[in-house]
Amino acid sequence: xxxxxxTPEHPAKPxxxxxxxxxxxxxxxxxxxxxxxxxxxxxxxxxxxxVSFTNRTLLGRTALNPEFVGLANYFALFDPSxxxxxxxxxxxxxxxxxxxxxxxxxxxxxxxxxxxWLIQTVPxxxxxxxxxxxxxxxxLPEVVIGFAWFAFLDRDQGTLNAILGSVGLPKGDxxxxxxxxxxxxxxxxxxxxxxxxxxxxxxxxxxPSYFQxxxxxxxxxxxxxxxxxxxxxxGHVVTDLILITMWTFNxxxxxxxxxxxxxxxxxxxxxxxxxxxxxxxxFGKGAAVGVIIMLINxxxxxxxxxxxxxxxx
Amino acid sequence: MxxxxxxxxxxxxxxxxxxxxxxxxxxEITCRCVIGGVNSATAEWIQNSVIPAFEAANPDTKVTLNxxxxxxxxxxxxLALDFSTGAGPDVTAFDGFLIPSFVEGGLLKPxxxxxxxxxxxxxxxxxxxxxxxALMIYEDQYYGIPLGTDVRMLYTRxxxxxxxxxxxxxxxxxxxxxxxxxxxxxxxxxxxxFPIQLNAGVAMGEATTMQGYxxxxxxxxxxxxxxxxxxxxGSQGILDTLNLYKTIYVDxxxxxxxxxxxxxxxxxxxxxxxxxxxxxxxxxxxxxxxxTPEGSEFAVPDxxxxxxxxxxxxxEPGKGIRGQDFVTISGGTGxxxxxxxxxxxxxxxxxxxxxxxxxxxxxxxxxxxxxxxTDVAIPNSPFLTESxxxxxxxxxxRPNDPDYxxxxxxxxxxxxxxxxxxxxxxxxxxxxxxxxxxxxxxxxTVSLL
Numbered sequence: 001x002x003x004x005x006x007t008p009e010h011p012a013k014p015x016x017x018x019x020x021x022x023x024x025x026x027x028x029x030x031x032x033x034x035x036x037x038x039x040x041x042x043x044x045x046x047x048x049x050x051v052s053f054t055n056r057t058l059l060g061r062t063a064l065n066p067e068f069v070g071l072a073n074y075f076a077l078f079d080p081s082x083x084x085x086x087x088x089x090x091x092x093x094x095x096x097x098x099x100x101x102x103x104x105x106x107x108x109x110x111x112x113x114x115x116x117w118l119i120q121t122v123p124x125x126x127x128x129x130x131x132x133x134x135x136x137x138x139x140l141p142e143v144v145i146g147f148a149w150f151a152f153l154d155r156d157q158g159t160l161n162a163i164l165g166s167v168g169l170p171k172g173d174x175x176x177x178x179x180x181x182x183x184x185x186x187x188x189x190x191x192x193x194x195x196x197x198x199x200x201x202x203x204x205x206x207x208p209s210y211f212q213x214x215x216x217x218x219x220x221x222x223x224x225x226x227x228x229x230x231x232x233x234x235g236h237v238v239t240d241l242i243l244i245t246m247w248t249f250n251x252x253x254x255x256x257x258x259x260x261x262x263x264x265x266x267x268x269x270x271x272x273x274x275x276x277x278x279x280x281x282x283f284g285k286g287a288a289v290g291v292i293i294m295l296i297n298x299x300x301x302x303x304x305x306x307x308x309x310x311x312x313x
Numbered sequence: 314m315x316x317x318x319x320x321x322x323x324x325x326x327x328x329x330x331x332x333x334x335x336x337x338x339x340x341e342i343t344c345r346c347v348i349g350g351v352n353s354a355t356a357e358w359i360q361n362s363v364i365p366a367f368e369a370a371n372p373d374t375k376v377t378l379n380x381x382x383x384x385x386x387x388x389x390x391x392l393a394l395d396f397s398t399g400a401g402p403d404v405t406a407f408d409g410f411l412i413p414s415f416v417e418g419g420l421l422k423p424x425x426x427x428x429x430x431x432x433x434x435x436x437x438x439x440x441x442x443x444x445x446x447a448l449m450i451y452e453d454q455y456y457g458i459p460l461g462t463d464v465r466m467l468y469t470r471x472x473x474x475x476x477x478x479x480x481x482x483x484x485x486x487x488x489x490x491x492x493x494x495x496x497x498x499x500x501x502x503x504x505x506x507f508p509i510q511l512n513a514g515v516a517m518g519e520a521t522t523m524q525g526y527x528x529x530x531x532x533x534x535x536x537x538x539x540x541x542x543x544x545x546x547g548s549q550g551i552l553d554t555l556n557l558y559k560t561i562y563v564d565x566x567x568x569x570x571x572x573x574x575x576x577x578x579x580x581x582x583x584x585x586x587x588x589x590x591x592x593x594x595x596x597x598x599x600x601x602x603x604x605t606p607e608g609s610e611f612a613v614p615d616x617x618x619x620x621x622x623x624x625x626x627x628x629e630p631g632k633g634i635r636g637q638d639f640v641t642i643s644g645g646t647g648x649x650x651x652x653x654x655x656x657x658x659x660x661x662x663x664x665x666x667x668x669x670x671x672x673x674x675x676x677x678x679x680x681x682x683x684x685x686x687t688d689v690a691i692p693n694s695p696f697l698t699e700s701x702x703x704x705x706x707x708x709x710x711r712p713n714d715p716d717y718x719x720x721x722x723x724x725x726x727x728x729x730x731x732x733x734x735x736x737x738x739x740x741x742x743x744x745x746x747x748x749x750x751x752x753x754x755x756x757x758t759v760s761l762l
Contacts, residue, residue, distance in 0.1 A: 058393050059411075060715040063418030082747065086735065087726065155571075176574060261516065262574035263733045279386070280722060281393060 045294070051287035058281035066284065073288035087264040089289065092272035096249060099184065099268055104248035107188030109241055112195020117225055119196075120203050131196070138193035146256025149186055150175075153257075175258060179266045183254035190253065191244060198240050202233035242304040246297060269293060337373035338659045342648075344406035345388045347380040350610075354603060354680035355406070356380050362675040363667045370666070374659060386518040396420040399653040403660040407649040408519070409448035410711045410718070412456050417715035422652035423454035428661035435665050437686070444705075445685035448645035451713060457649035458668045459685040463597040464704035465528060465641045466622045467492070470613075473592035477502050486626045487638065489532065489557060492593060496567040499592050507569035509561050510582045510594045513728040514573035521573075522721045523644060523711075524595050526728055529554040531640035531709060532627040537720065538712050539759055544720060546746035547760035553628060555731050555738035562732040573732045583611040595625065597644075601696055602680055622696075624703065634709060643708040645685070716753050723748040 021029065052073055056066035083090030115134065119127040137145070152159045153174045161171040174182050206229060214224050230237075252270045254260075260267040260275060267275070273293060277286025342359060346352035356378065364376045379402060381388050389411060395401030397420055415421040425432040432455070438446070441459065449457040471481035477498035486492045496508035512525035530536065535550035545551070562570040569591070572581040583604055585591040594600070605613045605620065613620050625640055627633030633640045648667070654660045666672065673689045676682075681694040683701050691697050711717060727745040730736040736744065750758055 057418070058397055059414040059418040059420070059718060061417045063420075076751070082744070085744070086730075173571070176571060259516070259576045261576070263729055263735055278394070279390060280719065 048287045048290050048294075051283055052291045054284045056283040056287075058283060062284075069284065073285045074292075076285065077288055077292070087267065089272065091264065092267050092269045095180070095265075095267065096269040099180075099187070100245055100248045103184040103187035104191070104244045105241065107184060108191040108195050108244050108248070109237075111188060111192045112197075112240070113199050113237075115192065115196045116199035116203055117229070119200065131200075134193040134196055137189055138191065142253045142256060145190065146253065149257055153182060176262050179258050179262060183257060183266050183268075186254065186257060187248060187251065191248065195240050195244060198236055199233065202236040203229060206232050238307050239304075242300060242307070246300045246304075249296065249300070250293070338371075338375070338656050340374060340376045340404065340656065340659055340663055341379060341402040342376060342404040342663065343379040343381055343388075343392075343402035344648075345381045345383070345385060346406070347382045350380075350382055352603060353609070354676070358676045358679050359667070362679075363663075363672055366672065367663055367666050371659070371662065374663075376663060384518060385520070393418075393420060396651060396653065401651050401653070403651050403654040403656065404648055404664050405651065406460075406646060407457055409457075409459065409645045409647060410519070410721075412449065412649075413451050413713055413715040414718045416451050416456065420652070421456050421649060423456060424458075424650060424661070425455070427650045427652050427654070428657045431658075432661060437665060437668055440670075440686045440688045442685060442687050444643075445645060447710070447713075448685075449647045449649070457647040458664060459645050459647035460668070461682045461684045462643050462645040462705075463599055463683065464643055464700055464708055465524060465595065465597050465625065466700060466704065467625050468586065468594040468596055468600060469621045469623060470586065470589060470592040470619055471621050472619050473499055473503070473506070473508070473589060481621065485623045488626050488629045489529075491626065493560065493565075493567070496561075496593060497565070500565070500567055506590050506592070507567065507572075507585060508592045509568045510572070510585065510591045511558065511561060511568060512573070512579070512582070512595065513558055513562065513725075513732040514578060515722075515725045515729050516574065516576050517579045518725065519721060520579055521725045521728055523642065524597065525558075526554060526724050527642045527709075527711075528595050528625050528640065529557050529628075531634045531642060532625070532632065534627070534632050534634055534636075535761075536634060536709065536712075537717075537724070538714075539761070541759075542712075543757055543759040544716075544749050544753055545761060546749050546758045547742060547762045549762065551742050551745070552738050555727070555741055558728055558731045559738060563734050568732075570732050570734075573729065580611075587611045587613050598683065598697065598700055602682055602694075606680075622700065637707055639707060641704045641708050643705070643710055647685070719752045720749055723752070 020026075053068055053070060054066040055062050055069045055072070057063050077089040079088075082088050084094070085091060115130065119130050122130075151157075155161060155171065155173045155175070158174075160174070165171055172178070210228050210232075211224055214228060219227070250270055251268070252274070254266055254268060255271050255274070258266040260271040269289070270293070273286055273289040276282050276289060280286075344352065344355055344359065346354075346356035346359070348356045348360060350356075359378050364378060367376055368374060381391075383391075385408065389408075392401060392405060392407075393415070396415070397418075412421060437458070438455075445459040445462050446455075448459045448462065449455060467486070469481065469484070474481040474484060474495065477495065479495055479498060484495070486495065492509065499506055499508040511529065512521045512523075514521055517525075527536075530550055533550035533553045535545060535548055537545060539545050561568040562573065569581065569585055572578040572585065575581060582591065582594065583600075586594045587605070596604075601620075601622075603609070604611050605616055607616070627638055627640055630638045648664055650657065650660050650664060668686070670686065670689050673684060673686060677684070677689065677692050681692045681697055683691060683697060683705075691701070723745055726748070727741045730741045730744065731738055746758070746760070
């Protein structure tokens with residue numbers, strides 16, 4: 001009875017009790033961050049939407065006197081007569097979808113999952129070595145790896161062709177002949193580390209006794225993976241898929257390898273957006289592309305948040 | 314004083330010291346030039362001749378040269394973005410054809426508006442030839458001082474022509490067929506060679522338009538504009554030009570199609586000529602004066618024996634622009650003032666100083682060229698004397714139009730879709746038509762078909 005006041009509504013309202021600051025102090029401390037967010041996120045957001053309704057450019061007559069063109073930029077992007085042509089918005093959109101499917105979902109997630117599963121059983125030093133290499137691919141500066149891959153794939157002086165040549169295989173002109181697969185492999189290599197680390201920690205959280213019991217029952221590795229590990233890490237898989245889909249959708253790094261070429265064959269949406277806005281200087285049209293990319297990202301983010309909320313419940 | 318206050322005080326002192334000028338005036342000058350790299354002579358001239366002399370004459374001034382090593386299009390991009398935000402160098406090298414689109418975009422201002430009436434009093438204007446002055450004029454206003462002009466020709470490798478049984482000393486093609494025949498003859502004796510280089514593709518930027526498309530199109534008797542100033546978006550001339558590209562790069566592989574698609578394709582085309590892979594190269598006179606001299610990356614061994622040049626023929630004799638048998642086109646570069654410069658008077662002083670005869674003669678000593686000033690002699694360079702005498706009278710210029718830059722980018726795309734084998738000449742032209750209509754509006758275009 002006497003103990004009651006010390007633990008009043010403990011389970012019901014924990015939030016109030018652990019306030020670090022008074023409401024007012026909290027608001028004051030939040031203000032600078034809030035202002036920065038407003039300045040660099042919210043205002044540009046609405047500015048981009050506004051610009052996307054104009055024919056504003058950086059050079060030429062429409063730079064000083066842009067006109068309000070309504071949805072003309074959007075209609076131009078979705079013009080059915082050239083939607084699928086290389087170098088147009090539709091082509092980039094489809095290319096980006098294929099790129100996400102091939103390099104993010106199949107490449108990074110599957111490879112990461114496989115690596116994470118395989119290093120569960122190997123001796124610790126092999127595990128550490130593998131992790132080091134995979135993570136190195138992830139943390140190296142983009143410009144450095146861009147050049148490294150360029151040197152690796154070059155037709156005349158590239159390392160890959162030197163290796164192929166030395167074992168008697170025909171040399172390839174990868175950057176010109178298979179540019180799409182080059183950036184798919186590149187992005188897989190680059191990003192598998194995140195999935196691997198995420199799945200690695202997920203697998204480590206499964207009590208070893210589950211697998212020991214399965215071993216006793218004579219389960220194969222595939223059965224253990226399919227029936228024990230996978231169901232238990234489902235939440236991690238969903239998180240991983242959404243995050244890497246979003247990242248891959250927005251990635252710009254393949255530009256360092258191919259410049260979006262040859263003939264726009266690797267012009268992902270982010271690169272297309274860059275070209276329209278900052279090489280052709282068509283700010284209005286570029287802004288419209290930016291708005292569409294923002295909407296797609298917003299959709300990803302909402303799905304991610306919804307799943308996150310469901311998991312907590 | 315608490316530690317925190319003391320740190321703050323030191324920080325402020327430090328920041329003030331950093332911000333305070335070491336000299337009364339700091340000037341920055343940018344060019345696409347690197348000592349020992351691209352346009353090395355220009356960089357050497359500014360660094361070793363212009364700056365020391367200018368600083369000696371203006372002791373309070375410090376001039377810094379930014380050596381920009383990227384592509385032309387990247388410098389354009391940087392300048393456009395810099396100028397639009399009030400940043401950027403005080404004085405910068407500038408390609409004349411960009412002036413209209415920069416001016417219309419509000420990114421360049423007339424020189425006398427930036428620096429005041431002393432611009433109009435400069436003695437140098439009278440010494441500039443009318444043609445070269447036009448390079449930096451838009452709507453009767455000067456935006457910069459031209460440095461020089463150029464002409465385009467067809468460079469030949471005499472050793473390869475001789476090998477194919479052609480008399481290299483007297484060979485002067487009079488039609489496209491003559492060029493193609495020579496290329497086929499070379500391809501026959503050297504199957505691994507790519508005898509012709511006619512620039513194409515997006516990666517080469519304006520070099521594609523200027524050293525490729527124009528040279529063929531003028532030979533069909535057309536330009537990109539008709540006589541009423543409307544953009545031609547469909548014509549036999551465009552088709553003939555695209556078919557020439559197709560013959561060279563797709564049908565007969567007389568040219569190195571890879572080099573048109575790679576990001577560093579222009580350098581590959583130079584390397585091909587140096588290495589005896591390409592025998593017939595369409596380029597400007599600077600290919601001789603600044604790309605191939607001894608000691609540079611693309612130096613042609615034994616150049617004076619191996620390398621020659623001929624006039625670029627029209628598609629057929631008499632079919633070229635203005636009924637000419639031969640065609641060429643000129644551009645020009647100069648230096649402009651950043652309209653947002655903090656020190657316009659000093660920037661103008663530097664700009665006019667470097668264009669005085671004494672400084673330009675110092676440049677000629679490093680690298681002879683066709684100068685803009687009539688009072689600066691072209692030094693004893695038989696190559697430049699001959700080429701300017703033969704080609705300047707028949708030359709053409711790009712349209713002085715703010716939309717030209719954007720249309721030129723579409724020309725680069727059109728040629729790329731043909732040489733990559735992706736589109737037929739007809740489809741590529743249709744795509745070009747749609748793109749140009751988007752840029753200039755349908756009323757400003759015309760189809761001659």
